Amino acid sequence: MGAQLRVYKRRIRSVTATKKITKAMEMIAASRVVKAQRKVAASTPYATELTRAVTAVGTGSNTKHPLTTQAETVTRSAVLLLTSDRGLAGAFNSNAIKAAEQLTERLEREGKQVETYIVGRRGVAHYNFRERKIAESWSGFTDEPTYADAKKVAAPLIEAIEKDTAEGGVDELHIVYTEFVSMMTQQALDAQLLPLRLEEVAEETATKGEILPLFDFEPSAEDVLDALLPRYVESRIYNALLQSAASKHAATRRAMKSATDNAGELINTLSRLANAARQAEITQEISEIVGGSAALADATAGSDR
Amino acid sequence: MAAELHVALVAADREVWSGQATLVVARTTSGDIGVMPGHQPLLGVLESGPVTIRTSDGGTVIAAVHGGFISFADDKLSLLAEIAELSDEIDVQRAERALERAKSADDASAGRRAEVRLRAVTAR
Numbered sequence: 001m002g003a004q005l006r007v008y009k010r011r012i013r014s015v016t017a018t019k020k021i022t023k024a025m026e027m028i029a030a031s032r033v034v035k036a037q038r039k040v041a042a043s044t045p046y047a048t049e050l051t052r053a054v055t056a057v058g059t060g061s062n063t064k065h066p067l068t069t070q071a072e073t074v075t076r077s078a079v080l081l082l083t084s085d086r087g088l089a090g091a092f093n094s095n096a097i098k099a100a101e102q103l104t105e106r107l108e109r110e111g112k113q114v115e116t117y118i119v120g121r122r123g124v125a126h127y128n129f130r131e132r133k134i135a136e137s138w139s140g141f142t143d144e145p146t147y148a149d150a151k152k153v154a155a156p157l158i159e160a161i162e163k164d165t166a167e168g169g170v171d172e173l174h175i176v177y178t179e180f181v182s183m184m185t186q187q188a189l190d191a192q193l194l195p196l197r198l199e200e201v202a203e204e205t206a207t208k209g210e211i212l213p214l215f216d217f218e219p220s221a222e223d224v225l226d227a228l229l230p231r232y233v234e235s236r237i238y239n240a241l242l243q244s245a246a247s248k249h250a251a252t253r254r255a256m257k258s259a260t261d262n263a264g265e266l267i268n269t270l271s272r273l274a275n276a277a278r279q280a281e282i283t284q285e286i287s288e289i290v291g292g293s294a295a296l297a298d299a300t301a302g303s304d305r
Numbered sequence: 306m307a308a309e310l311h312v313a314l315v316a317a318d319r320e321v322w323s324g325q326a327t328l329v330v331a332r333t334t335s336g337d338i339g340v341m342p343g344h345q346p347l348l349g350v351l352e353s354g355p356v357t358i359r360t361s362d363g364g365t366v367i368a369a370v371h372g373g374f375i376s377f378a379d380d381k382l383s384l385l386a387e388i389a390e391l392s393d394e395i396d397v398q399r400a401e402r403a404l405e406r407a408k409s410a411d412d413a414s415a416g417r418r419a420e421v422r423l424r425a426v427t428a429r
Contacts, residue, residue: 046317052383175331224348224349
């Protein structure tokens with residue numbers, strides 16, 4: 001076998017192996033998207049009920065709470081960025097990071113100091129490489145986040161917002177995550193999580209055409225709000241984590257699908273080249289044989305004479 | 306109107322139980338509270354403890370609830386909990402082991418969770 005043909009054969013073998021791997025990863029990601037979507041759906045009843053309750057307290061009483069009061073001058077804000085632990089997801093992480101950077105830039109233009117909190121190794125690596133400060137980071141659960149993980153993430157954030165700005169607390173909290181729109185569309189976006197705008201939450205529920213009754217609070221409106229708002233924040237973060245996970249798997253699936261397609265195309269091209277090389281080799285061999293026998297015939301014919 | 310409550314017991318990551326009931330007893334921070342149809346709209350903070358739901362068909366559902374809220378309006382009652390387990394789902398031996406472990410590790414919150422679970426099981 002000719003050297004060139006051998007090189008082609010070797011490359012085809014290696015690309016075939018790669019294709020098998022990407023195909024498997026595509027299928028794994030596809031099944032994980034479904035699972036993640038199911039988790040998003042399962043967490044919806046809790047989130048809806050919680051939103052209703054928050055609205056009820058917000059509209060039914062004039063309670064003030066650090067999580068709902070807008071600071072007069074915002075000097076410091078926290079940005080929570082949700083990325084994934086592993087790559088191979090196309091532009092998923094870079095889109096989220098880009099959105100976070102745009103948000104940071106905007107906040108800094110407004111004269112605010114930005115503290116960055118990151119979930120996921122990819123985001124951490126990106127910030128560490130550029131030697132930017134990270135207030136706190138978490139990783140290890142981005143593929144399948146649980147409610148306990150959301151609590152873990154929310155705790156220091158709630159603490160930071162309840163602290164006075166002078167003592168290192170923050171005035172507002174933004175979250176950057178990837179919204180799962182559909183299997184084909186995922187969108188990195190930022191949202192202000194805190195301070196909570198009760199009117200906005202109220203609008204969300206009001207669209208369903210519901211009039212909330214006057215509630216009796218047990219033990220008191222303040223206590224209920226005290227207990228309710230951190231849970232609300234946790235549930236929002238949980239939802240964002242789940243959506244990011246679903247988006248990541250969808251992005252992986254898409255990236256792996258195009259990798260598989262590309263590998264298939266490459267195999268086709270390489271097979272054609274290998275065929276051409278084989279053909280060329282055969283042609284050469286034939287012409288060598290023909291040439292050789294002709295020369296031999298010439299030589300014997302010459303000796304006869 | 307039939308005197309019935311529509312109850313939904315929801316944990317953070319799933320809906321644990323939902324159905325019709327005539328009475329729900331839960332423990333709020335200011336004491337046990339029983340809710341029957343026609344109760345005044347209510348929003349309360351739950352303590353960790355067992356919640357008893359008397360269903361319309363005469364059965365009883367008991368669940369262990371770890372922190373959360375009770376909200377009631379228009380004969381619709383929702384129990385929101387970060388963690389909620391029906392007593393049938395609770396593995397007694399596991400809960401007992403968890404209690405032992407929590408005691409030896411001096412983990413107050415884990416011990417409390419295990420205790421609530423066991424109380425819910427004994428109440429069934």
